[in-house]
Amino acid sequence: QKEVEQDPGPLSVPEGAIVSLNCTYSNSAFQYFMWYRQYSRKGPELLMYTYSSGNKEDGRFTAQVDKSSKYISLFIRDSQPSDSATYLCAMSVVSTGNQFYFGTGTSLTVIP
């Protein structure tokens, strides 16, 4: 079993839709949860990170962590064509370091 599972998609939504991206994990020791956005042929760009359970909101993006279910989500409201990218979840026991575990990424296309 992989440490982190993420549906690779692809996911296509119309502009303005609410997008829900999810990851599940198996290691209950994970404390830090990150979402990265990766455009084609570019490095991952940090979108949001959260520590432990709860919600965190930043503009149109909301990150949600449910440690009891080992489940994290990223919601994108009022999706825009510029949101079209691959979204990677990542998690770790510590805030920085080499023990980052990544999902495979979900490819999202927002159709104008």
Add this chain to the structure above:
Amino acid sequence: GAVVSQHPSWVICKSGTSVKIECRSLDFQATTMFWYRQFPKQSLMLMATSNEGSKATYEQGVEKDKFLINHASLTLSTLTVTSAHPEDSSFYICSPGGGGTDTQYFGPGTRLTVL
């Protein structure tokens, strides 16, 4: 967030040649550098971890003699792919660590194509 640069952004080389990729941490001192590889439609895979001034630690299955990592300063790390083969074609991404960053940031990546 941390500012990280990589050079070159894209390189094409012939099989058997060596390629050097530079990674610079522009706004903080990276005591550690993580090198990742990403194949198409796959996630990032950690290749090696280097600490400034010491030898790198390689992940299982990564040949240390093929992927030479140098981390001579707190702002520069290099990855040299020696005797490159077509199967080494991939996207190589560095990620600096240490220096009090709140989480992991990544470079823009280098796309290597070996003919």
